[in-house]
Structure formats: structure tokens, C-alpha cells
Amino acid sequence: MAQEYLLEWLDMLISTTLDPERTNVREMTPQQATELIQHIHKETATIKTKIKHRAFSLSREKHIRLFLQNHYVSIRILLKLVRERKENEPFQRKDIKQVHLVLQTSLEELILFLETWFARYLPMDGFANRRNRGKRGRKEPPTLKNREKIMCNLSTDQIALVLRAADELRILRARSLRSVFRTIAPHLSTPNRKDISFDAMRVNAYKAEDSDKKAAIGQLQHIIKKIQDY
Numbered sequence: 766m767a768q769e770y771l772l773e774w775l776d777m778l779i780s781t782t783l784d785p786e787r788t789n790v791r792e793m794t795p796q797q798a799t800e801l802i803q804h805i806h807k808e809t810a811t812i813k814t815k816i817k818h819r820a821f822s823l824s825r826e827k828h829i830r831l832f833l834q835n836h837y838v839s840i841r842i843l844l845k846l847v848r849e850r851k852e853n854e855p856f857q858r859k860d861i862k863q864v865h866l867v868l869q870t871s872l873e874e875l876i877l878f879l880e881t882w883f884a885r886y887l888p889m890d891g892f893a894n895r896r897n898r899g900k901r902g903r904k905e906p907p908t909l910k911n912r913e914k915i916m917c918n919l920s921t922d923q924i925a926l927v928l929r930a931a932d933e934l935r936i937l938r939a940r941s942l943r944s945v946f947r948t949i950a951p952h953l954s955t956p957n958r959k960d961i962s963f964d965a966m967r968v969n970a971y972k973a974e975d976s977d978k979k980a981a982i983g984q985l986q987h988i989i990k991k992i993q994d995y
Contacts, residue, residue: 771815772839774808779843779868780969783850785957786920787974790855798860802867809871813878820883833886837879844872845962853957914954921961923981924953925970943967 770776778801781787793801816836823829847869850856856865879887917924925946931937932945939945943963950963 769815769819770839771812771819771836772843775805775812775843775868775872776839778805779846780972783847783865783868785850785853785855786922786955790861791858793861793864795860798864801864805864805867805871809874812875816879817882830886833879833883834888837876837887840872840875840879842962842964842968844869844876846965847872849958849960849962852959913952914959915952917953917955919955919981919984920977921955921958921966922969922973922977923984924955924961925966926973926977926981927985928966929970942970946970 783790816833820829820833823832847865851865851869856862919927928937928945928949929942932939932942937945939948946963946966950961950966953961955961
């Protein structure tokens, strides 16, 4: 059953417009920032209305559950991306920082909305993770503090493409592509991102842009030439 993706505008805003790896965020003017904030507020209210209308119009339990869970998980992934960029240099400018703050607050508001109205349809791990974060506060587990990071001069999307290809060719062998990302992503960083979300990487592996394909292929060709020279 085909379902409308109600987060399309927010997804595009986060994955393209406000992604420093794809867009020069610094070029945003104060006027554009103000307009963007207004649009985020409007879009958030519209999404809530559409989610309620769609959920209540579906007659089959499994369709309601699938619709709500897909949007709930997508919002959590988008929120994680937004939080990861908080310390990036472009978002330190006052007006752009305000856009980022409003966007994060709106995503958190959508999560709370879903958990309040449709709790019984949502995956329990989402609630468990939120409770655990509350208990831990800001203290980072020792295993994360001691984890060695490797800087990769590819973007997150380009890394995702390379790992997806390696998995499908069985160069890397794991239970699933998700397992590959979950195992490798915590050890990598990029020039624009200190911490990489393996869930976001998994999603981006299937939304490749031609520019990312060309960049990844170009680097792989350099590797081939280097190996040939050995």
C-alpha cells in the first residue's frame, strides 16, 4: 500500500539545504533565516494535522501502525542528524543558529506529539532509548570515550555508497548492511561531522546523488591506481 511521506520538506531541508557537505550554509541571509523559521513552524503544524487525519482515515490496524512507525523512525533519524551538526561552524552564526534551534525543537515536538497521541502503535525501543538518555544525562559511556576515530575525507553519503557496494559484492560480510554501518560508523568521522549516525548512513546509501557517486568512484579509481603502482 503506497503511503504519502509527510516529512518530505523537512527531510529535504535537513539532508540538503542545511547539510554543510552539500550546501554552503553560510550564504543564507538573515532574511532567508527568518523566512525559514516561519516555514518550519508552519510545516510542523501542517504535519501534525496531516498525521492525525491520515491515521484516523486508515481502517486496517497494520496500515496505521506502518504509517506511524515509518514517520516516527524517520523523525528520530532527522533529529539525530540535526543534533550532530549543532557544533558545526556554519551553525554558530546567530541567525543560522536560531534556525537550527527551531528545527531541533520542532522535531522534538513532533516526536512528543506521536508519543502522546499514538503511543500504542510506536516501537518500544524509541521510548526505552529516551528514558535511558534521561538517566544517563550528558555523561558519555567509557566505551565511547576510548573509541578510536579515523578521519575519512569522503562525505557521509559517499562512505555509505562505498560500504553498500562492498556489502553487496560480499567484500564485507555481515548479517546485514545495517550491521556493517552500525559496526563501522562509530569509528569514522568526516571533515564536517565528528560523529556519524549509522541509521542516517543506511538511509543515505539508498538516496545517492550523482555528485556523490562521481566523487566516490573518483576516490576508488585513485585507490586502484595506487595498488597498481605497488
